[in-house]
Amino acid sequence: MEKESSQFIADATTTQNMEGEADEESNPLNQPLLKRSRTLSSNSQAMVGAKVSYIESLDYEINENDLFKHDWRSRSKVQVLQYVFLKWTLALLVGLLTGLIATLINLAIENIAGYKLLFIVHLIEKKRFGNHFISVFYGIHLFHWGNLLLTMVAAVLCVCFAPTAAGPGIPEIKDYLNGVDTPNMFGATTLIVKIIGSIGAVSAGLDLGKEGPLVRIGSCIASLLGQGGPNNYRLKWHWLRYFNNDRDRCDLITCGASSGVCAAFRAPVGGVLFSLEEVATWWRSALLWRTFFSTAVVVVVLRAFIQICNSGECGLFGSGGLVMFDVRNVTIKYHVLDIVPVAVIGIIGGVLGSLYNYCLHKVLRLYNLINQKGRIHKLLLSLTVSLFTSACQYGLPFLVNCRPCDSSLSETECPTNGRSGNFKQFNCPDGYYNDLATLLLTTNDDAVRNIFSTNTPYEYQTSSLLIFFALYCILGLFTFGIAVPSGLFLPIILMGSGYGRLLGLAMGSYSNIDQGLFAVLGAASLMAGSMRMSVSLCVIFLELTNNLLLLPITMIVLLIAKTVGDSFNPSIYEIILHLKGLPFLDAHPEPWMRDLTVDDGVVPPLGIATEATEAHGIILRAHLLQALKKKWFLREKRRTEEWEVREKFNWVDLAEREGNIEVAVTSDEMDMYIDLHPLTNTTPYRVLESMSVAKAMVLFRQVGLRHLLIVPKYVAAGVSPVVGILTRQDLIPYNILTAFPHLARTTGGEKGN
Amino acid sequence: MEKESSQFIADATTTQNMEGEADEESNPLNQPLLKRSRTLSSNSQAMVGAKVSYIESLDYEINENDLFKHDWRSRSKVQVLQYVFLKWTLALLVGLLTGLIATLINLAIENIAGYKLLFIVHLIEKKRFGNHFISVFYGIHLFHWGNLLLTMVAAVLCVCFAPTAAGPGIPEIKDYLNGVDTPNMFGATTLIVKIIGSIGAVSAGLDLGKEGPLVRIGSCIASLLGQGGPNNYRLKWHWLRYFNNDRDRCDLITCGASSGVCAAFRAPVGGVLFSLEEVATWWRSALLWRTFFSTAVVVVVLRAFIQICNSGECGLFGSGGLVMFDVRNVTIKYHVLDIVPVAVIGIIGGVLGSLYNYCLHKVLRLYNLINQKGRIHKLLLSLTVSLFTSACQYGLPFLVNCRPCDSSLSETECPTNGRSGNFKQFNCPDGYYNDLATLLLTTNDDAVRNIFSTNTPYEYQTSSLLIFFALYCILGLFTFGIAVPSGLFLPIILMGSGYGRLLGLAMGSYSNIDQGLFAVLGAASLMAGSMRMSVSLCVIFLELTNNLLLLPITMIVLLIAKTVGDSFNPSIYEIILHLKGLPFLDAHPEPWMRDLTVDDGVVPPLGIATEATEAHGIILRAHLLQALKKKWFLREKRRTEEWEVREKFNWVDLAEREGNIEVAVTSDEMDMYIDLHPLTNTTPYRVLESMSVAKAMVLFRQVGLRHLLIVPKYVAAGVSPVVGILTRQDLIPYNILTAFPHLARTTGGEKGN
Incomplete structure (x- = not known):
């Protein structure tokens, strides 16, 4: 999995380079300057919306320069x-x-x-x-x-x-x-x-x-x-x-x-x-x-x-309260033996969820290739999917038999012809309904509501549910990557509820649990199997269904599904992050990072001359640009006073993060000096060169850094006071493994979470 | 508030010293060695259970010494x-x-x-x-x-x-x-x-x-x-x-x-x-x-x-399901105008909550003085409170009038004589009940259940609720500090529900909200006003009462109560932490910490001779003790090999955290050498001496440190490579303010959260 997605990124980058489509945000100044090997930073570009962008890191560090310090004190x-x-x-x-x-x-x-x-x-x-x-x-x-x-x-x-x-x-x-x-x-x-x-x-x-x-x-x-x-x-x-x-x-x-x-x-x-x-x-x-x-x-x-x-003033919108899929009035009876079907749902959910992640990954790679061919291809892809979807939604219900309405239901309840309703008449004679139309020819929200419906054990036939499940598996895979705003939640809920209800039908009288609840649990398990969340999903389902007594079994289903899923592949979000080439810094260092020291991948920063004996601090590019833009030049080489700086800059200016600006510097000005000390962050965080990458990464991520100075272990005359600078890109496992391929072979241990 | 509690701590310490009662955990080795002023570390003792204990910090830092590194690699x-x-x-x-x-x-x-x-x-x-x-x-x-x-x-x-x-x-x-x-x-x-x-x-x-x-x-x-x-x-x-x-x-x-x-x-x-x-x-x-x-x-x-x-096999325990105070079957009708009473509950809850915190603080200081007089005093205090409580519980119900049972209730419902039940007969004739006995002569859980009871607008009279509320205010203040295991949740819920139900009674027909819900909201508001939690309280109340539709108003009540409470004093937990003298490291540095640099309060560590030019790392006391205990001595001055060390130590030994051990060292051994390098953490986190305390504290707290090395800004011959070591005690605002009293005057700004 890992290997394949990396190939993909390589492909995408190559395509990009061949086309030579320059990005308006591309920024030569932001090119990595400080690395020994180019490999470590070849991924400073992210694929967002199939367009390569150069990205910067955010700044969480407390920037301790003279100006900010003063402003902090003066803040009333x-x-x-x-x-x-x-x-x-x-x-x-x-x-x-x-x-x-x-x-x-x-x-x-x-x-x-x-x-x-x-x-x-x-x-x-x-x-x-x-x-x-x-x-x-x-x-x-x-x-x-x-x-x-x-x-x-x-x-x-x-x-x-x-x-x-x-x-x-x-x-x-x-x-x-x-x-x-x-x-x-x-x-x-x-x-x-x-x-x-x-x-x-x-x-x-x-x-x-x-x-x-x-x-x-x-x-x-x-x-x-x-x-x-x-x-x-x-x-x-x-x-x-x-x-x-x-x-x-x-x-x-x-x-x-x-x-x-x-x-x-x-x-x-x-x-x-x-x-x-x-x-x-x-x-x-x-x-x-x-x-x-x-x-x-x-x-x-x-x-x-x-x-x-x-009160009916919103057109067709109106039914339903704050709780979306209310299963509150179901009396939930289950005893300890019901843990078996619940565990089965969880396991299947985990397997299906990771399978979905795997397949979606393949489909997205395919779609990316199509999308890169141009706008027309993107559009055509979207329209094809739309056409296929509406054909299926309208055509498939004709395939199943009409079912007679239950005699206990009133005529207004079954069959229905309105927009919503649980027993759609569709092409059936009076007194009969089409169960597949109930699920397909409706909005997605209503489809969920219908399949979650409780106390209706005989509403759906196996064939309809099978068709429903199969259709939404296909649609769920092929719809997500098209060029429209899309969410993952609902497709997964639809798929999961389909398989859950099927399982409930199969269980029949072996379980006390209602079929509607099986659908709910199926949806929950598939979400946990694919997205790998636990507590938040549990609460979302609780709030969606408004039934607290469901909580214990929902928890068990989610835990099992997540565990099973985690043993196959990462969560769908991680897969997408990796596909897009976005440098996400994980909370846990990989085990092999302990065997690597921070000086393994860096050389001295270019900005420091070899004769330098002191590291005064670091200055942000944005601040340098400000200094140039405001022409903060001095005729003589001297240290500026605080009031001078404050006249020129204020912290509002310095908070701006501009792109590149054109500064015209006259030849006269070229001979002048610039005093950077008021703008310099004099106390950047720093680590020893002998520190392991794992330990440095903990610091980097916990404190939210952009740059981490590496200082030598033994200071002596002639030795540069800074060995190098670590950035986010240097700590991304994928980048390190690209630069040090031998490490990849020794990996395989679990993260010590 | 701040000042008073500090006085208290001073008092306690003095008392302690006068009595000279040595603590078995007291540990002379753990005395602070590295500080310029004694003041900064005078608080390394915590008052737990009215006994002064010396405390250590926990270790989260990745200890990078040779031995651990090897063991990590060898872990299969x-x-x-x-x-x-x-x-x-x-x-x-x-x-x-x-x-x-x-x-x-x-x-x-x-x-x-x-x-x-x-x-x-x-x-x-x-x-x-x-x-x-x-x-x-x-x-x-x-x-x-x-x-x-x-x-x-x-x-x-x-x-x-x-x-x-x-x-x-x-x-x-x-x-x-x-x-x-x-x-x-x-x-x-x-x-x-x-x-x-x-x-x-x-x-x-x-x-x-x-x-x-x-x-x-x-x-x-x-x-x-x-x-x-x-x-x-x-x-x-x-x-x-x-x-x-x-x-x-x-x-x-x-x-x-x-x-x-x-x-x-x-x-x-x-x-x-x-x-x-x-x-x-x-x-x-x-x-x-x-x-x-x-x-x-x-x-x-x-x-x-x-x-x-x-099924009745647990004696008197048996009624009730998983949800404790079920108000699920109440149809909650409220519209936008009901936000007014809801806001009122929140405001009163915030005020009462902070008032409770204030009073409880006073009472706890008083109790601490009593408790320090000895065990008998502690016991007598507990028994007095117990006697007062049972006298009130039994005596007060006689003060109120009997109320006639509602005719819509059956005879088994009202009056009741069993253990639980909502309409206690007590001293009343048949057909009548005593509403105060319903609240007082029962277990605390049942009392909450009774006061939360919904659709019973005429059950309680104002006088009974007033007595109930007043009694539990007194009991809530005077019971908490006695020498028995006690929780804060239930007393606050009882108090809050009392005032909430009173408010509901006062609102009468002005509000659509049920009186039982007023009680629930009152309890929630008082908890938020005193404990200052938001999301977790909201979810706990949701799970306690099993009614999702309550959520929006509960959220509003909690937010208002917490905001109001926060504007008066810190949360009850913070007050107790401070009373006990436990060094809790807050997430946010105080604003004035930006004006202080880390070298302001420290002197060079004693362990480093002045001629030292290199800082090799730091070693834990526990590891030093292990080295002494295992007699890891060398005849000649040499660097040991890895296999030698591994023969002597393994990481299981080093993980032990023992107290003091007696090591007999012979005069022969006194002339021998000890090679500490395999046990030394060579890459401790380090900061520049010019860094502000605020920035150092962010690092200390985020990474979970025990020691933070301070290194000089400019390294030169003759300058010690380590300026000092920061520990938890050096970063506790109270300790800093004691050492630098002038800072206290400039404080007052809010924390920048």
Whole structure:
């Protein structure tokens, strides 16, 4: 697995180089300067949205230079209060806006998809009565064309305006919060494309969720709010300067991601835990609390809208409360022996989940090859998938037999012809229903609701469930990689619930557990088997289904599925991160990193002349650029005073992170001096050259560094005071193994977590 | 607040010194050697269980010495598998044993307290029929004596055998996981005393919960399992050597603490989150998962026992399912306007919570003065509180009027004479009930259940609720500090529910929210106002009450209460930590720490001669002792070979952390050499002397250090290569402020969280 994906990256890079498509963010200054071997840093480019970008690391280190120190002292109590107030206001706004946009998306999807489905139902009804064959034929065409059009909107937007908006976005957020600043991740364009694209793609009936996109939307909102608006039209509000640093921006984005999950699943605690378990790298108790505040706001907004919509003012949106798939009124009876089917679900979920990861990896590699051929190929791929999906959704229900309605159900309950409803009439005579149509010809949310339905042991026949499961396995693999905003949650839930319900049907009377609960457990197990989360998934399922008594068996299923899955391959997010070439720094050093010392891969920094005997500190490129831009030049070689510096710079300037700027330096100025001492971080973290890479990595990751100075063990005259500088790229296991291939052979031990 | 508690610590130390009561753990070698001013380290002693103990820090740093490096390489794949297997087995055992012991405690308490209450009910019944006055009089005496006896058992055990078992234990666990190794925290004696003492204290009807003790019990079980049994009777199982390090021990104790919370509240997710939010300092995703496994096991054990007990085989224990205070069947109707009463509850909860913290602090200082007078004083204090409690519980219900039963209730429902039941007859005629007796003459768990009861708007009269609230305010303040195992959760829940229900009564028809829910929200708000947790409390309440629709308003209440409380004083746990003098390292440096550099408070280590030009590394005291004990002496001055060292030491020896040992060194041996290089950690983390204390503290805390070397900025001949060593004590704000009093004046800004 490892080997294959690395090959892929090599392929992608080569293709890229052959095409010579220069990226507008490419940045020659950011080329690695300090490495002995080129190999170690050949991967400083990430594949985001099939476009290679140069990336920078985020800065968490306390930058101790004279200027910042002074500014810290001069920050008054009022300013601290402003900062705290703004921090909470932004958390409130993030929650509010995410809630509003989520409602908007829900409304749009339910209405578009709803009217589309009503139209189909209407057509089928006509057909059942045996007339108007030709109009039916045209109608079906119209249905397919409608779906194609919706997909087209989503795909065109993604392809042309925001390639980074395709896909789920959770891996990228995870990587950002790990400290990697990938460009164009959280822009206004991405936000708008995500919203419209998500509406289009989900309404088109594709096997996609709005969950992943909502997480990204939440993060985009947070990022935009924090910087005061889109890049070119920023609000120049004085107070916002406090948020012009990587730490506060990361905090806000964490709030945004949690709000997104909360809005997607209506699961406030689950949202917070999701961020904690899956997304965030550093976590503080204070952040937990602020994140929680954001999700609380989201829930209040959602609840308010649901109340408004319950009075029927939102078109087809309206049914359902805060809990999405309510199985609350089921009395759950199970005893100790039921642990056997539960364990079986877990094991199968783990196996299927890792198999899904494996296959999806292959499909994504294939898709990447197709997508690199150009925009038209991307578009065509999306449209093909859309066409296949709608053909299956409409065609397959004709294959199964109609089933008679249970006599205990009233006529309004079975069969139904409305948009939702658990017993779809479709092509059946009165008193009969088509169980496959119930699952396929509906929105994804309703499909989940229908397959989770409890106390309906005879509703579905085995053949229908088999078709459903097989179809969603295929769709789940082939839909994810297309160029529209897509989430992984819903496809996996659909697949998992299919196999869970099948298992429940097979168990029959051997188990006390309801078939609907089998479906719920199946969905949970597949998610754990593929995404490898535990606590957050458990809470999300708890909040989705509102039944606390399910908790113990859900926990067991999740634990088993995750354990089984982990023994085969990494989680789907890790696979995607690796596919995109994003340098994610893991929490645990690999065992073989203990055998490698930090000086093994670095040479002295170029910036230090050989006769240098002192390391004064390090200076950020952005600050150097500022010094050049502001022409901070001196006629004589002298140490500047604090007031001089403060006249020229303030910390708001220095917090800016600009790209390259053109500075015209006259020949006169070329002879002048520049005093960097006020801008120099005089106390960078430093390690001895004899320290193992494992130990250095613990420091690097725990403190959130960008640069780590390596100092020699014995200082003597003529010896450079700095042996080298470690960066994120030097600590990525893949990069080290590329430079030291012999280590790869000795690996294989487990990480000592 | 700050100043007062420091005075207290000074007092305590003085008293200690005057009495001259030497502590068996006191350790002259552990005296601070390296500080310029004595002030900075005058607090290396902690007050645990009113006995001053010398404490050590835990070791998280990767110790890179030759021996460990070799052993790491030689660790085979089988050994790694053994380690992983054992890790999970221990997590399973922790869950299993915690579940079993929690069930045992529950059974014992419900039966002892149940028969005691039945006896009282029987007496009252006799009295109601107007005869046997004298036997009734003796009976009441018997009741009081019974309670006194139970309290006596708990107090004597605590005072004589395990002083550290008194109190809740959560602050100590929090401190341990922060890296402070307080002796006698997790011993077998503590465990047994906690179990029996908790049963005694709760059965005696004291205003105490079993929740805090259960958390400590879980941690004790984990610690004992990890080290293979009690200190003197350790199982010498080969495999257990893997767990002989501070990191794995901390992980296990985290599992134990989570299991304890889970067993106390039957809240598996809440337990995990509690550990995460309140207890643990460092957290990894892998740990989240293992903790979750432990709590899942606890829930399975609890559920199995509840099923057995439901068939009536557990004496008086039996009613109730997995959910403790089930308000699931309440239809919750609330709209946006209800946010006003909800906000009011939150604000009052915050104010009351911080007021409680303030008062409890005062009471605990008073109690500490009493407790230091000797064991008899401790015992007498406990017995006085017990006597007062039982007098109030029995006497106060006579003060209120009997209320007529609602006609809609059947005769078996109202009035009741059994152990539990919502409408206690007590001294009332048939058809009437005593509402205060319903709340007071019952176990604490049943009292909570009764006051949380929903759809009973006319059950309680204002006067009864007022008496209840006032009584539990007094009891909550004066019970906590006595020398029995006690938890803070239940007293606060009782107080909070009292005020919440009162507020609900006052609101009357102005709000749609049920009075029972007002009680729930009141309890939540007071807990947030005092303990300052957010997410974990929310989940615990969710799991306690099993009603997801409560979530949004619970969240709002918790957020408001925590915010209000935080603006007055720190959380109750922080106050207790500070009172005990335990050196807890906060996550955020104080703002003024940026103005202080690390060399401000240290002088060169004594171990380094002035002519030294190289710092080879640091060596642990435990390893030095091992070298002396094993007589690792050389006749000539030479560097030893690796095989020599390995013959003498293995990493199992070096992982031992022994106290002082007596080593007899002959005069011959005194002339010999010792080669420390194989035992030296050659790559300790090091910082420049010009680094600010704030930045050094971030490193110290994030990486979990014990020692941090300070190196000079400019190395030259004659300059010592190490300026000093920073330890935990040097970074505790209180200690720094004692040494640099002028900083205290400039403080006051908020922490930049």
